Amino acid sequence: MIRSQRSTPHTPPTPGKPKYSLRDTLLSYGFLAPALILLAVFTFYPLAYGSYLGFTEYGGARFGQGLPPKWTGLDNFRTLMADPLFIKSLLNSVKYLIIVPVLQLASLAVAVLVNKNLPGMAFFRAAYYVPVVTSISLAAVMWDWVYNKDGTLNWALGAVHLVSKNQTFGWLNNEYTAFWAVMLVTFWRGFGYYMVLYLAGLQGIPAELEEAAVLDGASSWKRFWSITVPMMKPTILLCSLLSTIAALRVLEEVLVLTNGGPLNSTYTALMYVYSKAFQGFDFNYGLASAAGLVVAAVALLLSAVNFRLFRDSSGEGA
Amino acid sequence: MSLVSRAVPAQPTYAPRRHRKLGRVVLRYVILIAVLLFAVFPFLWTLAIALTDKHGGGSIYDFPASLFPRAVTLRNFVEVYTTFSLGKYVWNSISITGMTVLGTLVVSALAAYPLARFRFPGRDLIFGVIVATLVLPSETTFIVNTLTLKELGLLGTHVGVVLPTIAGAFGIFLMRQAFLGIPQALIEAARIDGASEFTILTRIMLPLTKPSLAALGIFTLVASWNAYFWPMLALSGAPDSVPLSVAVLKLKGQFNYDPFNIAAGALIMMIPVLLVFLSAQKLFMRGMEGAVK
Numbered sequence: 001m002i003r004s005q006r007s008t009p010h011t012p013p014t015p016g017k018p019k020y021s022l023r024d025t026l027l028s029y030g031f032l033a034p035a036l037i038l039l040a041v042f043t044f045y046p047l048a049y050g051s052y053l054g055f056t057e058y059g060g061a062r063f064g065q066g067l068p069p070k071w072t073g074l075d076n077f078r079t080l081m082a083d084p085l086f087i088k089s090l091l092n093s094v095k096y097l098i099i100v101p102v103l104q105l106a107s108l109a110v111a112v113l114v115n116k117n118l119p120g121m122a123f124f125r126a127a128y129y130v131p132v133v134t135s136i137s138l139a140a141v142m143w144d145w146v147y148n149k150d151g152t153l154n155w156a157l158g159a160v161h162l163v164s165k166n167q168t169f170g171w172l173n174n175e176y177t178a179f180w181a182v183m184l185v186t187f188w189r190g191f192g193y194y195m196v197l198y199l200a201g202l203q204g205i206p207a208e209l210e211e212a213a214v215l216d217g218a219s220s221w222k223r224f225w226s227i228t229v230p231m232m233k234p235t236i237l238l239c240s241l242l243s244t245i246a247a248l249r250v251l252e253e254v255l256v257l258t259n260g261g262p263l264n265s266t267y268t269a270l271m272y273v274y275s276k277a278f279q280g281f282d283f284n285y286g287l288a289s290a291a292g293l294v295v296a297a298v299a300l301l302l303s304a305v306n307f308r309l310f311r312d313s314s315g316e317g318a
Numbered sequence: 319m320s321l322v323s324r325a326v327p328a329q330p331t332y333a334p335r336r337h338r339k340l341g342r343v344v345l346r347y348v349i350l351i352a353v354l355l356f357a358v359f360p361f362l363w364t365l366a367i368a369l370t371d372k373h374g375g376g377s378i379y380d381f382p383a384s385l386f387p388r389a390v391t392l393r394n395f396v397e398v399y400t401t402f403s404l405g406k407y408v409w410n411s412i413s414i415t416g417m418t419v420l421g422t423l424v425v426s427a428l429a430a431y432p433l434a435r436f437r438f439p440g441r442d443l444i445f446g447v448i449v450a451t452l453v454l455p456s457e458t459t460f461i462v463n464t465l466t467l468k469e470l471g472l473l474g475t476h477v478g479v480v481l482p483t484i485a486g487a488f489g490i491f492l493m494r495q496a497f498l499g500i501p502q503a504l505i506e507a508a509r510i511d512g513a514s515e516f517t518i519l520t521r522i523m524l525p526l527t528k529p530s531l532a533a534l535g536i537f538t539l540v541a542s543w544n545a546y547f548w549p550m551l552a553l554s555g556a557p558d559s560v561p562l563s564v565a566v567l568k569l570k571g572q573f574n575y576d577p578f579n580i581a582a583g584a585l586i587m588m589i590p591v592l593l594v595f596l597s598a599q600k601l602f603m604r605g606m607e608g609a610v611k
Contacts, residue, residue, distance in 0.1 A: 046462035143360060293457070
């Protein structure tokens with residue numbers, strides 16, 4: 001009954017040229033209008049105008065006087081390449097990619113650990129996810145205390161005699177540790193998120209495969225590397241891609257924890273974009289947009305590399 | 319049958335195997351508890367600080383005493399509320415989050431309905447455009463959006479914070495998927511009864527897709543309540559309008575000498591999200607918001 005009604009839709013599809021009803025078309029665009037207008041104004045226009053600004057001189061005094069952007073070609077990019085701070089920030093963003101394999105393997109391992117029918121697993125999963133639903137500003141408040149010169153991290157390290165009381169320093173105030181301290185917060189906020197994505201993927205591994213390996217006497221370490229990782233390749237690819245883009249665009253953690261310091265050791269590329277546009281008295285929208293374009297290009301390149309890497313290695317495995 | 323034949327070779331080594339198995343289970347729990355400490359320790363310490371009676375003396379760096387407060391009080395929560403006028407920021411957070419959730423639901427449902435149920439020229443193009451927003455580079459979006467909001471006179475207002483965030487591929491696709499699951503017969507019947515498309519949407523489609531609406535609302539709520547960078551930027555000229563997420567960090571910068579109140583303020587911000595998360599845990603554990611980020 002329902003089936004027969006379903007096969008006679010409102011506007012019957014005709015083979016070849018589709019016929020549209022004017023009423024449906026008008027209604028559709030009426031319903032779509034709010035979303036389309038908002039996307040056009042706040043997503044597509046910024047993309048186009050922001051790219052244009054990258055090739056202009058704009059902001060600061062020029063903006064104050066109400067003058068339009070002035071086309072300067074590649075000048076901004078030359079300025080960027082000659083700016084040691086930009087080079088350093090770009091390198092720091094690339095260095096931040098170290099987190100990708102660490103975070104992905106750890107999340108996958110945690111997912112394997114909680115993917116077992118044992119008491120308390122639902123609790124562990126939920127608890128691991130709590131940092132994901134924690135605001136970055138709260139994370140900053142809490143981790144700033146942990147990393148303090150007299151904070152819990154130094155106390156814990158002191159308790160196991162890894163540091164002595166008179167040698168301690170604040171982990172965010174030291175130019176050699178700040179970068180890694182910031183990265184650990186990204187790790188803390190990320191592993192529960194990826195764990196959930198991996199848990200979904202783990203459901204797809206046939207149980208017989210695991211059982212057969214157990215019978216063959218394969219250790220859990222071996223099973224992880226020769227069954228879980230290869231079987232999870234598509235999920236790993238997706239997660240690595242998300243994680244790579246996120247790492248390259250890291251900004252919030254840096255902003256709330258160190259503001260790029262100390263001695264610019266945590267200055268990342270988007271920190272540079274933000275800082276040029278809104279911190280200090282520069283308001284150099286042109287240069288900031290150009291820097292944003294460079295980051296976008298690097299992100300695109302890395303996504304391509306990511307795909308390549310995974311495709312090649314999966315080809316080897318086959 | 320196969321189960322029996324499998325079990326047979328395992329028989330002789332049964333006892334040592336069982337020990338090894340037990341050892342493995344213990345090891346699993348040891349690792350899980352270590353990871354648990356890493357995940358929740360900052361919260362526990364913050365809770366301990368917030369509950370500490372600061373008039374009892376001692377600093378938050380007085381270990382292990384600061385982890386196990388001797389004198390427990392709720393005074394910090396009251397004090398942070400009155401002295402830092404936290405109520406103002408709570409209200410700002412509610413205003414911004416409320417508008418974002420409502421806006422996202424309305425805009426997504428409206429856009430998803432024709433995408434799920436109508437045939438019209440340009441549908442595939444619009445579909446492609448919405449998918450494209452997921453992969454487009456957005457590094458400089460925040461610069462242009464502040465300029466646009468300034469032009470519109472909305473910079474520094476809650477509406478200005480909300481508007482750029484409510485139309486997104488995730489919400490539209492989520493609602494479209496939900497609408498696709500409703501039998502066409504229901505809609506046909508309503509049309510024959512003379513219902514307008516808007517009535518069909520509000521009286522049939524929306525009530526039948528409540529679970530999806532709830533899911534979208536909850537994800538949006540958590541994301542919006544926690545958002546830091548964009549509200550901070552859009553409201554940088556209006557310090558009295560900032561939400562809790564921005565205020566807490568600013569208060570920490572200004573009143574770091576009073577960590578007890580700051581910790582209490584941080585928990586006041588965390589508790590609503592935690593309650594929402596715990597009550598809708600299953601939703602988050604499905605990994606559905608994967609498409610958002």
